[in-house]
Amino acid sequence: MKDELFKEPLSRATDFTFNRDVAAVFDDMVHRSIPFYGEVQNMIVDLVAHYYQDETLVYDLGCSTGVLIAKLAAALPGLKGIVGLDNSEPMIEKTRERLAGLPSKVPIDLVCEDLRDFEPKRASAVIMNYTLQFVRPLYREHVMRHIFEGLVPGGILILSEKVLEDSTDISRLFVDMYYQFKRRQGYSDMEISQKREQLENVLVPYKVSEQRELLQRCGFREVEIFFKWNNFASFVAIRSL
Numbered sequence: 001m002k003d004e005l006f007k008e009p010l011s012r013a014t015d016f017t018f019n020r021d022v023a024a025v026f027d028d029m030v031h032r033s034i035p036f037y038g039e040v041q042n043m044i045v046d047l048v049a050h051y052y053q054d055e056t057l058v059y060d061l062g063c064s065t066g067v068l069i070a071k072l073a074a075a076l077p078g079l080k081g082i083v084g085l086d087n088s089e090p091m092i093e094k095t096r097e098r099l100a101g102l103p104s105k106v107p108i109d110l111v112c113e114d115l116r117d118f119e120p121k122r123a124s125a126v127i128m129n130y131t132l133q134f135v136r137p138l139y140r141e142h143v144m145r146h147i148f149e150g151l152v153p154g155g156i157l158i159l160s161e162k163v164l165e166d167s168t169d170i171s172r173l174f175v176d177m178y179y180q181f182k183r184r185q186g187y188s189d190m191e192i193s194q195k196r197e198q199l200e201n202v203l204v205p206y207k208v209s210e211q212r213e214l215l216q217r218c219g220f221r222e223v224e225i226f227f228k229w230n231n232f233a234s235f236v237a238i239r240s241l
C-alpha cells in the first residue's frame with residue numbers, strides 16, 4: 001500500500017509511532033525513505049553468511065515487517081534459528097503474515113517486546129537496522145552492552161542508522177541531499193516536512209564518531225562502516241575471538 005500518511009495537512013502535532021497505519025504502508029515508506037534499503041539488506045545477508053557459526057542464532061532487533069528475516073531464511077537455509085523482535089504489535093503481525101507464506105525450514109521466533117528489556121543469547125549475528133536511533137540515548141549503552149554479552153566470540157553486530165557528521169555544515173548538506181532523495185521518490189515538500197516534525201523528538205541520530213565510540217566502549221574492538229550514503233551508515237562490529 002502506498003505511503004500517503006503525510007499527504008494532507010495534519011490537524012495536530014503528534015510524535016511519530018509505529019502504529020497500525022504506519023505498519024500498513026511501511027514497506028513502501030521504507031523503500032522510498034531509506035537510500036539503498038534493499039542493497040544494504042543484501043550486503044547483510046552476505047555478512048551473516050560469512051560470520052555465522054553452527055548452533056548459534058541470528059537476531060533482527062526492530063524487525064518491522066520481516067523483509068530481512070525472509071531474505072535471511074531464504075538465502076541461508078542452514079541457520080539454526082532467527083529471532084525477530086519488535087515492540088509494535090502491528091509490525092509483528094505483518095511479519096507473521098509475510099513468513100506464513102514462505103517455504104523456508106529455518107525456525108523463526110517472533111517476540112513482541114521492548115528491546116531495552118531484551119538479552120540475546122548465543123548469537124553469532126545481531127542486526128539492528130534503523131532502530132537504535134529510536135531508542136532514547138539514555139538507554140543506548142545498556143542495549144549495546146546486552147548485545148555484546150549475547151554474542152559468541154567472533155560474532156557480529158550489524159547496525160544501520162541515520163547519522164550526523166562532525167562538521168555541522170556537512171551534516172546540514174547531507175540532510176538537504178536526503179530531502180532531494182525523498183523528492184525524487186515522489187514525496188512532496190509538505191509530506192517531507194510533516195514527517196520531519198513528527199520524528200523530531202523520537203529519532204535522535206548520533207554522529208558517526210559517537211556511534212563508533214559507543215560500540216567500542218561496550219566492548220567491540222573492531223568497528224567498520226560497510227555502507228555509507230550521506231546521512232545513513234551501516235556498521236559491522238565484531239566481538240573479538
Ligand SMILES: C[S@@+](CC[C@H](N)C(=O)[O-])C[C@H]1O[C@@H](n2cnc3c(N)ncnc32)[C@H](O)[C@@H]1O
Pocket residue numbers: 018030061062063064065085086087088091113114115116128129130131134135
Ligand atoms: C525504522 S523501523 C526499521 C525496521 C527494520 N529494521 C527495517 O530495516 O526495515 C524501526 C523498527 O523498530 C521498532 N522499534 C523502535 N523502538 C523499539 C524498541 N524500543 N523495542 C523494539 N522495537 C522497537 C519499531 O516498531 C520499528 O518497527
